[in-house]
Amino acid sequence: MDKWFRRIDTLLLLGALSFVLFFVMPAFFGIRPVRVLSGSMKPEIVEGDMVYIQSCREEDVQTGDVIAFENGNGQMVLHRVIRREEEGFITKGDANDREDFQPVSAEDLIGILAVRFPKGSWLYEMMSSKTMRRVLLLSGLVRIVVYFFRRFSR
Structure with missing residues (x-):
């Protein structure tokens, strides 16, 4: 029983570490994970891909770069810069x-x-589903309870 508990505990701990590594840590470096929901960038970027967007200054953007921007409807769009004009970047999927x-x-x-x-x-x-967050929270609580139980039951 203890052997299986340790295995499950290890898997849950790896899940929590993966979540932190892939979705929390990048934010500290100005990087944002984003799911691709449309096919406007096919064939290079397709629906179902996961992309990481690095925050940048306007001066850092070059023709040919793929940028993320907010359109007039408040939605994030991922398109390629085809040229730069006075009004801003001209983009195209x-x-x-x-x-x-x-x-x-x-x-x-x-x-x-x-x-x-x-x-x-x-x-x-x-990793971002409510169920996974509950499982990770529950596993954390179980780890704390087990730690204190073992520490103070001797």
Whole structure:
């Protein structure tokens, strides 16, 4: 029984560490994990991919970079910069026929694509689900109870 408890405990601990490593720690470095929900950047970036967006300054963005920005509806968009004009960046999804309607201003710029994990959004969905958070919280509480029980029952 104790052997199985340790195995389950180890798996839960690895899950918690994975969550911190993939979704909490990047924020300390200005990196934001994002699930790709549309196919506008096919074939390079497809629905279900997981991308990490690095915050950046307007000056850091070059033609050809993939940037994340907020569109007029308040939604995050991930498109490629095709040129820079006075009004801002002109962007286009790789799979789209035309450029985006409005230039991306410095205020709307969220960041630049840092890393892409093909089909990685399943990990994000699993780790950020309410059920997983409850399991990780419960496992933490169990670890604390077991620690104190072992420490003070001798």
